[in-house]
Amino acid sequence: xxQVTQNPRYLITVTGKKLTVTCxxxxxxxxxxxxxxxxxxxxxxxxxxxxxxxxxKGDVPEGYKVSRKEKRNFPLILESPxxxxxxxxxxxxxxxxxxxxxxxxxxxxxxxxxxxxxxL
Amino acid sequence: xxxxxxxxxxxxVQEKEAVTLDCTYxxxxxxxxxxxxxxxxxxxxxxxxxxxxxxxxxxTEGRYSLNFQKARKSANLVISASQLGDxxxxxxxxxxxxxxxxxxxxGSGTRLLVRx
Numbered sequence: 001x002x003q004v005t006q007n008p009r010y011l012i013t014v015t016g017k018k019l020t021v022t023c024x025x026x027x028x029x030x031x032x033x034x035x036x037x038x039x040x041x042x043x044x045x046x047x048x049x050x051x052x053x054x055x056x057k058g059d060v061p062e063g064y065k066v067s068r069k070e071k072r073n074f075p076l077i078l079e080s081p082x083x084x085x086x087x088x089x090x091x092x093x094x095x096x097x098x099x100x101x102x103x104x105x106x107x108x109x110x111x112x113x114x115x116x117x118x119x120l
Numbered sequence: 121x122x123x124x125x126x127x128x129x130x131x132x133v134q135e136k137e138a139v140t141l142d143c144t145y146x147x148x149x150x151x152x153x154x155x156x157x158x159x160x161x162x163x164x165x166x167x168x169x170x171x172x173x174x175x176x177x178x179x180t181e182g183r184y185s186l187n188f189q190k191a192r193k194s195a196n197l198v199i200s201a202s203q204l205g206d207x208x209x210x211x212x213x214x215x216x217x218x219x220x221x222x223x224x225x226x227g228s229g230t231r232l233l234v235r236x
Contacts, residue, residue, distance in 0.1 A: 033223065042124070042211055042226035043165075058223055090165060092224075108155060109224060111165035 002027050004112035006091050012118045013081055021076045021115050023091030031094045032074040033058070033109070034066065036087040043090060049074055081119040089115045123147065124214055124227035132233050133202045140187070141197040141230045143212030149173075153215040154195040155224065156186065160208040168210075171195060202234045 004025045013019055025032065033048040035058075045058030049068040063085055065077040074093075078085060091112040125144045133139035145154065156168040171179045171186045179186040187196040199206055209231050213224040 035224075035226075040228055042228045043213075043224070044226070045223045048223055088163065092165075108167035108170055110167075111157075114163045114165075116163075 002110070004091055004093055004110050006089075006112035006115050008115060009113060010116050012120065014120050015082055016080050019078050019081060019117075021078075021089060021091075021117070023074045023076065023112060024072050025074075025091075025093040025110065026072065027093060027095070027110065028071065029093035029095050029110075030071070031109075032068065033092045033094075034064070034074070034076050035090045035092065036060065036085075037090065037114075038087050046076070046089075081117075083119045085117065086119050087117060089117060123225045124212055126212055126227035126230050128230045129228075130231040130233070132235055133199075133206075135204060135234055135236050136201055138198060138200045139202055139232065141199070141210050141212075141232065143195045143197065143227060145193050145195060145212075145214050147193075147214065147216055149216045154186070154188070155213040155215070156184070156195075156197045157211045157213060158206075158208045159211065159229070160205075165211075169197065199232075204234050204236060207232060207234045 007022045030051045034046040035043040037043045044060050046064050047058050047066040049055045052068055052071050055066050055068055092109040094109040123146050152173045154171045158166045158168050169179050169181045169184045169186050171188045178188050183200045185198045209229045211229045212227040
């Protein structure tokens, strides 16, 4: 089954304690991305990756790191979490054809189930 | 300025009736894509429908159709024959591709409640 998986699904932590949220996709997609969702703001992009070893900042990258050592994995790292990073986080993946507007059976980004993070 | 604007924070619709969720966008790109996603209370993001900027016909997917008016920069989602399971948050999103950023820009969402 084609899917994007995220772990953990729920996490409560304290300020300053480093954490990693994993993301993995089994669709051989080149493009992966992290978003955070906050009430009234929709989803905002944190970081994205066009391919292995290629990452770039999105709209709200401060306080986050990512890496793309393998095509299937794109972990999100919070080196020193703060309460303002309490949010719902989504990982997403897509083929480059879909993003380039080339007609494809599924012309969308596939989203993971979300990780609800609370930083106390 | 907001790139994606959803002016309806919440809406009600009677079961079996049609409902239109509004979305306007702002871009100077010639090539772009518009998406609608559904987010039920369980939290996952479910893709509904896609419209490319060069597509001449409005996209349709089952009970979902996208009323694309390019000159007005609007991409409203129409759900026909509403069902109780349609109660959810709905997000309009845009992909601007010409600068190679390939990110989705989301609106703030519309919460739809279907009444029995």
